Amino acid sequence: MSRLFGLYGELCASHPWEVIVAVITLTTCFLTLDKPQSPIPFKTPVTCNGCIEEHFIAADVIVMTIIRCLAILYSYHQFRNLQSLGSKYILGIAGLFVVFSSFVFTSTVLNILQIELVDLKDALFFFLLLIDLSKAAKLAQFALTASAQEEIAKNIARGVSVLGPAITLDTIVETLVIGVGTLSGVHRLEVLSYFACLSVIVNYAIFMTFYPACLSLMLELGKISNFYGDNQAGVLKMLLEENDKSNPAIQRIKLVMSFGLMVVHIHSRWNLSTDKVSESLDIHINKNYTGDSSFYMYIMKQFALSADHIVILILLVTLMVKFILFEDKDHLREQMELETLTGIKKDIHLQKRIRTVSTDVEIQTEISNNYLIIPDKLACSKLTDVSRSLQDCLQIYRMDKASDLSDNEIIMLVDTKHIPAYNLEKILKNPERGVRIRRTIIENSLKKSDVFVSLPFQKYDYSKVLGACCENVTGYVPVPLGVAGPLIVDDKRYYIPMATTEGCLVASTNRGCRAIEKSGIKSRIVADGMTRGxxxxxxxxxxxxxxxxxxxxxxxxxxxxxxxxxxxxxxxxxxxxxxxxxxxxxxxxxxxxxxxxxxxxxxxxxxxxxxxxxxxxxxxxxxxxxxxxCTDKKSAAVNWIEGRGKSVVSECIISADVVSSVLKTSTHSLVDLNISKNMIGSAVAGSIGGFNAHAANIVTAIFIATGQDAAQNVSSSNCITIMEPWGRKERISTSPAPCRR
Structure with a gap:
């Protein structure tokens, strides 16, 4: 049955627009049909003189008020449960949607069956007691465990396959049990029972058709995926384990109960005589009243607010305000994080033990021995116990379904040399999970659990990395990025990005940009030729x-x-x-x-x-x-003499006033320092292409900021800085400057 429900769920989730339009169209057709006379005694009894007679005694008011308050409290309790399952907004919307849609479609059916407004008003709170929002929340959770948009329909189908059989059986049992009330002969109880039966059936139909389609459409349009992050697999495992723990004895009891109740219904309804049914129809069809004055009084009664209505309204508003404004804690996520940490610690211990054995049989024995003492609910992610043998894991892997294996099963295959650690992202088809598992493998090898504590790896686009610029990825390093400028080069303004952790580098570069802002820089490419030797x-x-x-x-x-x-x-x-x-x-x-x-x-x-x-x-x-x-990434005279890449010369003229106000020195002192340091000092050191102050710092910071090969700064920072006085100005030039572009 689960397989059939899974196929059905995938159909609904994969074609949301078609399902939604079909259900709405069918509902509209029901609403536009002429109302037949109901064969079921739904009409409220009226007196023979045409006046509506309602018996509102004190006991009835008290009992109905208690029932309504309990219905609201129960609804509030269900929404609290929704809140603890994850985002109270997404799951809350899912719950509200089920309540609203089920009530609308139930009302449509009741409209055809001609239930009076007064009966519907009294049955509304009974309807709230019948709605089980936990099932809607669980299906929403199945959908939210998708790590990508294309997995949403698949996960909804999986949820329907898991929940469908149990919900179907529960619906049958509930309908048969409540249907006994329609045989009581008490009018008020019969109306409520009929309404409840219809509500259960309609709610089931909506849950199995309209709700999966709308849920799929909502998540796809909202671009919602990877909602639970690292806990995606843990939430899914928890949902599946919870379903697996259902007691088969209870299911058998439900089946036996369903069979017995079916016999009771058939026997009871078979014995109803045709005359009694006809008599009942005559009584309730012919007692229709159309008096204007009494009809006005009837309408006013429906909208009159009594004391019990005011109590219910205040209670409802208070609970809504409390739920929306003051319920911010997500207890389940905290519990899941704690359990995940506990599971990881025990899994690390197991991996250490696995490395001490060699054969497949010994590995499986070690796994079994260790996990006999571990509780079932320890881990809530795919860092879970290895529940399958090495042979089973290999078979799944060879079927190109490695993503179905748990983290520890993947680690077991890596440890036994069946999966190369460098290829995890490609094999799992989930780069972030592959990086996480690789981090765990390294931590296990080093026997330390805090190696990567300060290294982030989540929320990164690994598609730009894999097969392009880095291998064996374990995370990424955030580097501060500063901006210097504007730099005026050949009459164009540039802002220079610089990624560095060297203090004052960006500030000093920015000050240099300010010093030449008025005059600008003139530059020319004098040679262009990359080399390979x-x-x-x-x-x-x-x-x-x-x-x-x-x-x-x-x-x-x-x-x-x-x-x-x-x-x-x-x-x-x-x-x-x-x-x-x-x-x-x-x-x-x-x-x-x-x-x-x-x-x-x-x-x-x-x-x-x-x-x-x-x-x-x-x-x-x-x-x-x-x-x-060539020479590539190494200091060499051949590059300095002949150049490599694009060789550039540049020049700027700075006034003495700017040298004094911005650089806080004089033209004479600056020229003298350049000769003493950059020329004589570099010659004494035997420098090759290093006749400058610190060009390499700036070039390297720019390379890191723009994703270039930082090692190329060896030749790209080769330059000679020349300063000479020019009247009341100073001429500064660099030449030559072979660099990588």
Missing amino acids: PVIRFPNIVKASEALLWLKTPTNFAALKENFDSTSRFAKLQKVTTHIAGRYLFIRFVAETGDAMGMNMISKGTEKALKCMQSQFPEMEILSLSGNV
């Missing part, structure tokens, strides 16, 4: 020398360029330079790469050019595409 080896120096001469021939260079340029639309080979060391030959390919740094495209072109060269020298051996004469 492979190393190749020949059998002897004779062959190496022949290859060196071959490369210097223009026709041979043209052949290399043709092959190199064919690999990319942007990479264009400019020149090659060669360096020989014994039988080793180092070739430095220099190429334009457009706006990109272009290491990948130039490497691809270099490989293709070397294949062309190898056709002429089959004995040559390609040892590496990078032979360190």
Whole structure:
């Protein structure tokens, strides 16, 4: 039955608009039908002289007031339960929706059956006692355990498959039990019983059709997913365990009771004579009164407020205010977090024990022995006990359903070398869960549970990371980001992002921007060529020398360029330079790469050019595409002399007034310091490209802020700072500055 209910639930959740429109259309058709005369004695008895006679005795008023107050208190209790299940707003809306929709559709059916307004008013509070909001809340919880939008319909279907059979049986039992009241012969009890039976049936129909569709539509339109965060799996497990704990004996009793009550109903209704039914119909159909004065009095009675109505109204308003404004605690989440921590501690202990054994049988035995002493409700996330054997877990994994395994089962497969730890995100199809499990594995290996306490990993878009820029991810590091500027370069204003934890770096850079704000900077690109320097080896120096001469021939260079340029639309080979060391030959390919740094495209072109060269020298051996004469991310004279990437020169002129007011010094002192420190001091140190104050700090902060390779600051910060007096102004220039763009 669960499978059928699951398929049915998926149908409703996957086609919410169709289900909603169908139910509303059917309801509208019922409302527009001509009302038939009811075969059931719903009409309120009236006296023969045409006056409505209502017996409001004191006992009746007291009893009805108590019933109504109990109904409101019970409703309040149910909403408190909804609040403890999660967000009181989302689940509360779900509960209100079920109450409202069930009442509307029940009223539609009762309208067809011609129930009087006075009977409906008295039965309303009885209706509140019959509504079970916990079932609606549980289905909402199943929907909210979806970690992505596409899982909502699947989880609603799962909820219907779990709740459907029990709700169906409960509906049958409730209908049969309440239906006994229709056989009592007491008019007021019969009306309430008929109303209750219809309410139960309609509420069941709405819950199984209209509610799943609207719930799916509400969550999809609201873009609600991953509602419970790390506790998604825990909430789902708790819901499934709660259903599994239902007593089968009680279910059998319900079935036997249903059969017995069905026999009672058939026997009782079969014995009703046709004459009695006809007589009852005549009495209640013919006693219709249309007097204007009495009708006016009848209408006024329906809307008159008595003392019991005022008591109920005050109680209802008070409870609503208390629920909305003063009920902010979410006890269940606190309990779940506590239980999760407890479960994690015991799971860590188990993983330590698993590592001490080797065979599958020993692992399973260790798991069984440990979890015999662990309570069922310890963990509320997928960091739960390993309930399946290694073979079962492997079978599930090989069916591409690794996401159905618990965290500890995944860890077991990693520990037994069946799943590579670096591939968890791809296998689980849930990057955040994969990162969380990897963190747990590392903590277990280090025998520490607080390794990643200060490292966040949630609410991060790992799709930009996986297979792109980082592997074996365990979280992300938040770095402060400052802004310096505006910086005026070639008459354009730029604000410079800088990610750094070095105090005063952004402030000093910003002060430099203010110093040159009036004059601005003029810049020019004087060279553009990214490099790749492979190393190749020949059998002897004779062959190496022949290859060196071959490369210097223009026709041979043209052949290399043709092959190199064919690999990319942007990479264009400019020149090659060669360096020989014994039988080793180092070739430095220099190429334009457009706006990109272009290491990948130039490497691809270099490989293709070397294949062309190898056709002429089959004995040559390609040892590496990078032979360190590129030179990439290492300080090298070749980069300083010949440049690598885009070489830029820039210049600005600062007035003496600005030097004094902003930089708090004089032109003479600044020029003297630059010569003494940046020129003489750097020469004494044997610096290569370091004739500057601290260009590397600024370049690195910009690289980190913009997601660039921070290691490239080695060559990108190579520059020489030149200062010279210019009348009452100071001319400052940097040259050259090979950098990565």
